[in-house]
Amino acid sequence: xxxALQGALVDEAAGEAVREAAxxxxxxxxxxxxxxxxxxxxxxxxxxxxxxxxxxxxxxxSGCGKTTLxxxxxxxxxxxxxxxxxxxxxxxxxxxxERDYGIVFQSYALFPNLTIAQNVAYGLVNRKRPKxxxxxxxxxxxxxxxxxxxGDRYPGQLSGGQQQRIALARAxxxxxxxxxxxxxxxxxxxxxxxxxxxxxxxxxxxxxxTTIMVTHDQEEAMSMADRIAVIxxxxxxxxxxxxxxxxxxATPFVADFVGKVNVLPAVALGGGRFRAGRIELQCAGDCSxxxxxxxxxxxxxxxxxATAGALDGAANRVWxxxxxxxxxxxxxxxxxxxxxxxxQPLHIYFSxxxxxxxxxxxxxxxxxxxxxxxxxxxxxxxAAQ
Amino acid sequence: xxxxxLRTAGGRRLRLxxxxxxxxxxxxxxxxxxxxxxxxxMAAIFLRAVQDNDGNFSLAHFAAHLQTPSLLRTIWxxxxxxxxxxxxxxxxxxxxxxxxxxxxxxxxxxxxxxALIPLLAPSLLAAIAFIQWFGNQGVLKPxxxxxxxxxxxGAPGIIIAQVYNTFPHALMxxxxxxxxADGRLYEAADSLDTSTLRKFFTIxxxxxxxxxxxxxxxxxxxxxxxxxxxxxxxxxxxxxxxDVYQQVVGQQNFGRGAVVGLLLLIPAVxxxxxxxxxxxxxxxxxxxxxxPYAAKPRRGFDALMTAYxxxxxxxLLAVVGMALWTSFIKLWPYDxxxxxxxxxxxxxxxxxxxxxxxxxxxxxxxxxxxxxTVFVGAYLMEKTRGLxxxxxxxxxxxxxxxxxxxxxLGLGYxxxxxRPDNPLNFLYATMPILxxxxxxxxxxxxxxxxxxxxxxxxxxxxxxxxxxxxxxYKTFFRVTLPVCLPAVLDIARYFFVVSMxxxxxxxxxxxxxxxLASVAILNLDGAGKTGPAAALASLIVLTSAAVCLLYSLxxxxxxxxxxxxRSAGRx
Numbered sequence: 001x002x003x004a005l006q007g008a009l010v011d012e013a014a015g016e017a018v019r020e021a022a023x024x025x026x027x028x029x030x031x032x033x034x035x036x037x038x039x040x041x042x043x044x045x046x047x048x049x050x051x052x053x054x055x056x057x058x059x060x061x062s063g064c065g066k067t068t069l070x071x072x073x074x075x076x077x078x079x080x081x082x083x084x085x086x087x088x089x090x091x092x093x094x095x096x097x098e099r100d101y102g103i104v105f106q107s108y109a110l111f112p113n114l115t116i117a118q119n120v121a122y123g124l125v126n127r128k129r130p131k132x133x134x135x136x137x138x139x140x141x142x143x144x145x146x147x148x149x150x151g152d153r154y155p156g157q158l159s160g161g162q163q164q165r166i167a168l169a170r171a172x173x174x175x176x177x178x179x180x181x182x183x184x185x186x187x188x189x190x191x192x193x194x195x196x197x198x199x200x201x202x203x204x205x206x207x208x209x210t211t212i213m214v215t216h217d218q219e220e221a222m223s224m225a226d227r228i229a230v231i232x233x234x235x236x237x238x239x240x241x242x243x244x245x246x247x248x249x250a251t252p253f254v255a256d257f258v259g260k261v262n263v264l265p266a267v268a269l270g271g272g273r274f275r276a277g278r279i280e281l282q283c284a285g286d287c288s289x290x291x292x293x294x295x296x297x298x299x300x301x302x303x304x305x306a307t308a309g310a311l312d313g314a315a316n317r318v319w320x321x322x323x324x325x326x327x328x329x330x331x332x333x334x335x336x337x338x339x340x341x342x343x344q345p346l347h348i349y350f351s352x353x354x355x356x357x358x359x360x361x362x363x364x365x366x367x368x369x370x371x372x373x374x375x376x377x378x379x380x381x382x383a384a385q
Numbered sequence: 386x387x388x389x390x391l392r393t394a395g396g397r398r399l400r401l402x403x404x405x406x407x408x409x410x411x412x413x414x415x416x417x418x419x420x421x422x423x424x425x426x427m428a429a430i431f432l433r434a435v436q437d438n439d440g441n442f443s444l445a446h447f448a449a450h451l452q453t454p455s456l457l458r459t460i461w462x463x464x465x466x467x468x469x470x471x472x473x474x475x476x477x478x479x480x481x482x483x484x485x486x487x488x489x490x491x492x493x494x495x496x497x498x499x500a501l502i503p504l505l506a507p508s509l510l511a512a513i514a515f516i517q518w519f520g521n522q523g524v525l526k527p528x529x530x531x532x533x534x535x536x537x538x539g540a541p542g543i544i545i546a547q548v549y550n551t552f553p554h555a556l557m558x559x560x561x562x563x564x565x566a567d568g569r570l571y572e573a574a575d576s577l578d579t580s581t582l583r584k585f586f587t588i589x590x591x592x593x594x595x596x597x598x599x600x601x602x603x604x605x606x607x608x609x610x611x612x613x614x615x616x617x618x619x620x621x622x623x624x625x626x627x628d629v630y631q632q633v634v635g636q637q638n639f640g641r642g643a644v645v646g647l648l649l650l651i652p653a654v655x656x657x658x659x660x661x662x663x664x665x666x667x668x669x670x671x672x673x674x675x676x677p678y679a680a681k682p683r684r685g686f687d688a689l690m691t692a693y694x695x696x697x698x699x700x701l702l703a704v705v706g707m708a709l710w711t712s713f714i715k716l717w718p719y720d721x722x723x724x725x726x727x728x729x730x731x732x733x734x735x736x737x738x739x740x741x742x743x744x745x746x747x748x749x750x751x752x753x754x755x756x757x758t759v760f761v762g763a764y765l766m767e768k769t770r771g772l773x774x775x776x777x778x779x780x781x782x783x784x785x786x787x788x789x790x791x792x793x794l795g796l797g798y799x800x801x802x803x804r805p806d807n808p809l810n811f812l813y814a815t816m817p818i819l820x821x822x823x824x825x826x827x828x829x830x831x832x833x834x835x836x837x838x839x840x841x842x843x844x845x846x847x848x849x850x851x852x853x854x855x856x857x858y859k860t861f862f863r864v865t866l867p868v869c870l871p872a873v874l875d876i877a878r879y880f881f882v883v884s885m886x887x888x889x890x891x892x893x894x895x896x897x898x899x900x901l902a903s904v905a906i907l908n909l910d911g912a913g914k915t916g917p918a919a920a921l922a923s924l925i926v927l928t929s930a931a932v933c934l935l936y937s938l939x940x941x942x943x944x945x946x947x948x949x950x951r952s953a954g955r956x
Binding site: 037074075076078093094095096097098099101102103105107108109110111112113114122123126127154155156170171173174176 | 398399400401402404405773843844845846848849850851852853854855856859860863864867868947948949950951
């Protein structure tokens with residue numbers, strides 16, 4: 001299974017490289033800064049290049065400034081510094097109406113007193129296109145979002161997911177070159193959210209429209225984005241493909257925010273070796289920047305361990321006792337108190353099959369190997385090594 | 386504005402689009418309107434109070450007034466009478482509102498309708514009716530002896546008539562406060578086996594605390610600044626509001642009038658500050674998500690509440706009924722045969738038909754122009770951006786009229802617009818100035834209605850239409866206005882009804898050609914012609930009631946057409 005995954009990753013990486021070469025920047029955010037009237041600094045200094053036809057997710061906790069950034073791109077807020085260039089045109093100071101984008105809000109903001117067809121046609125009618133042309137475009141869009149027969153109904157008669165599709169159709173009707181999505185799925189229930197994720201992504205690929213999506217849901221960002229920009233305290237912490245962000249988090253914040261992670265306090269010994277508790281842990285990769293004696297923190301994801309059957313010759317072998325098992329459906333998360341770490345609990349991930357095969361249950365003792373190639377080292381203050 | 390990007394010390398501004406320019410222009414116009422017709426007249430009062438009669442700075446009027454021996458007595462009278470009305474009217478309205486929201490009493494909507502009738506009448510109607518009941522020749526005069534009174538004239542008459550007048554005002558506020566209750570709190574209390582009394586003191590009262598404070602301030606301001614009732618039923622009992630009227634109309638002493646006006650403004654401004662703080666908290670409570678409380682039938686309690694509502698409604702109807710009856714009988718109490726001669730006298734012999742038509746015109750103009758100004762103003766303040774420095778001022782100006790007693794506003798209008806050097810002098814004593822003064826006087830409550838309706842709209846409509854390159858005013862006409870139509874129609878009806886009944890704001894501003902029905906009632910009553918006064922007052926009540934009825938029929942048809950989306954079935 002692991003090798004299959006590795007293979008897929010290699011493919012992804014290759015594809016990424018090809019896309020990168022072909023991609024040209026369509027929106028460039030240069031040193032954008034935002035301080036509100038109450039002196040709250042929402043954005044410190046944002047540099048971002050958005051590529052042609054990609055889906056970029058702005059991911060971060062609430063209050064990190066991601067929505068402010070989206071609103072600045074839309075011209076709904078004014079930056080206090082920096083500039084924004086779209087297709088070679090400086091749009092930093094243009095009012096919203098003179099910018100080229102479509103937007104979908106969390107609340108959808110559908111006009112309740114207009115029918116679905118009138119909502120979708122809202123921006124088209126204003127361009128004084130012939131009636132037949134408008135009608136044809138509306139039909140085309142409603143078909144595109146799978147609601148071809150709902151044109152005569154009012155937004156209040158549709159489900160949340162259907163309203164979301166209409167909001168999307170309305171935003172796309174005028175064929176903007178940039179699509180902005182502000183937490184578009186957060187008002188939906190879990191199943192609808194997962195279905196729409198796929199549909200939006202599919203539509204975006206089909207139309208090739210450059211898209212920026214704001215979300216606080218890392219799973220949503222990972223499943224939909226070509227690239228993710230992780231934002232925290234008004235700064236971009238890391239930009240990269242979902243795999244990049246997950247496997248090679250640039251900062252402890254990214255490691256923490258995206259996916260689950262175990263943190264082990266340790267002291268560098270030099271040569272890629274670290275003392276944690278009573279054990280010396282081996283880390284593959286370039287860890288030489290940490291001088292011996294320097295305190296560090298080791299980050300390890302719950303799935304980055306080997307179990308019985310794959311332990312032969314593996315480094316970092318430890319014993320632990322299962323103290324808790326959280327059942328997640330097809331998998332489970334166990335909490336194990338590791339002997340060598342003086343009983344410090346680690347979250348370890350098991351598939352349901354492994355759960356049965358290895359006899360993982362509260363009180364069981366198991367041997368594990370912490371994968372040396374997966375351990376990320378950050379200094380104790382939190383900067384990436 | 387140049388197309389160049391604007392730079393400011395703090396940062397940068399977006400280039401202004403045509404939409405922005407229109408928004409800013411209209412918003413500035415609304416603010417200018419409020420400055421000119423609210424702030425400037427208030428400033429004129431203040432200036433006049435600190436000038437002597439030759440226009441030099443002097444505190445002579447203050448000094449003279451403060452030396453009036455009766456002044457302290459007058460202030461004390463105003464305060465304790467207002468306080469007493471609060472103590473009677475607010476609890477009475479609270480129990481009534483409680484019955485309407487928390488019991489399963491039958492006929493609730495009928496009770497509510499009857500309770501709101503006093504709003505349709507000029508405040509004088511109550512005074513006239515109570516004189517008929519308890520005056521020197523009143524049917525129930527012997528009742529006075531039981532409670533140790535010798536006469537209804539004076540404080541007792543003012544208090545009872547003002548309780549009648551303020552009851553619906555307090556009721557409306559308390560109904561809103563009580564209907565905001567979160568049903569889940571009561572369910573939680575029930576699951577913890579809480580006693581009814583404890584629920585009342587730990588859930589009900591705290592949750593409508595702000596509504597109660599608001600009702601208290603509204604009633605207090607109403608009573609302390611109303612001069613019609615004390616003038617008719619007050620006898621020799623002096624209050625501040627009558628003092629202003631006498632200084633200005635009786636003695637033409639504007640300086641002294643301005644001083645008393647300022648005194649009257651003090652309690653109003655204090656209540657305004659309290660009320661605006663309270664409203665902010667009320668709003669926070671309103672936006673919380675809650676499950677509405679649903680009353681469960683409780684036989685004894687429901688019967689008690691029904692009995693209370695019936696009693697209050699009978700009392701309220703007895704007042705308006707007495708006024709109606711007075712207008713139809715020959716001569717109280719000697720000849721009780723029915724006649725139309727009071728109507729004939731009022732409308733034909735007294736030549737007051739113009740007064741009635743003037744009131745109708747005032748109502749119509751105010752409904753149209755007031756609604757337009759208030760709704761456009763509220764829309765711009767709530768839903769647009771730009772001019773961030775002007776916005777706090779615009780909000781303040783929209784809330785301020787609530788704090789200005791009508792009499793004081795009217796006095797300000799004379800002092801400001803009657804100055805020969807004021808270019809707007811031509812407005813003085815015309816219909817437009819009456820319309821303007823009524824719009825300003827009732828601006829705040831209409832503004833709040835509009836704001837509440839606008840707040841229910843998604844905040845991003847304007848952003849969406851900008852992204853679709855649709856000008857904001859198209860969205861205003863296609864979406865905002867149609868969706869808010871019920872509120873807009875409510876505001877128009879409110880403006881009409883209050884214009885028909887208003888007295889204290891316009892009593893300084895009418896001329897021979899623009900005399901209003903409410904003013905004519907005051908003058909008729911002053912001349913001892915109670916029958917015709919009652920006839921005219923009844924005519925106002927009947928007209929307003931008829932208009933409200935027609936209006937609800939017409940709006941029902943209109944709303945059926947424009948609000949189809951509301952009733953369209955769900956999935």
